[in-house]
Amino acid sequence: MDIFAEKPKCRLIGENGNIFNLVSIAANTLRSHGFRDEAEELVNRIWSGEALSYKHAINIIGEYVEII
Numbered sequence: 001m002d003i004f005a006e007k008p009k010c011r012l013i014g015e016n017g018n019i020f021n022l023v024s025i026a027a028n029t030l031r032s033h034g035f036r037d038e039a040e041e042l043v044n045r046i047w048s049g050e051a052l053s054y055k056h057a058i059n060i061i062g063e064y065v066e067i068i
Contacts, residue, residue, distance in 0.1 A: 008033040010065035019046075019057050026061045038064055 010029040012022055023046050030039035042064045051057035061067065 007064065007066045008035070009068050010061075012061070012065075012067045019054060022058070022061060023047075026065050029065055035064075 008029050010026050012025060015021060015025060023043060027039040027043050030036070030042065042061065045051065045060055046057050051060055058067075
């Protein structure tokens with residue numbers, strides 16, 4: 001379930017696909033739109049082990065931002 005009615009747009013397609021890079025871009029997008037707590041939550045969810053695969057990590061990112 002998405003946590004936002006309208007998620008900030010985040011350009012990830014065409015970026016370096018390294019998951020560290022993608023999480024950083026998504027977190028920075030959230031912070032720049034005033035969602036500091038959500039940015040920290042995203043980072044914690046990914047690095048705590050909740051993301052069991054690359055695809056799962058991308059799905060988690062997609063809960064927070066609109067991937068473009």
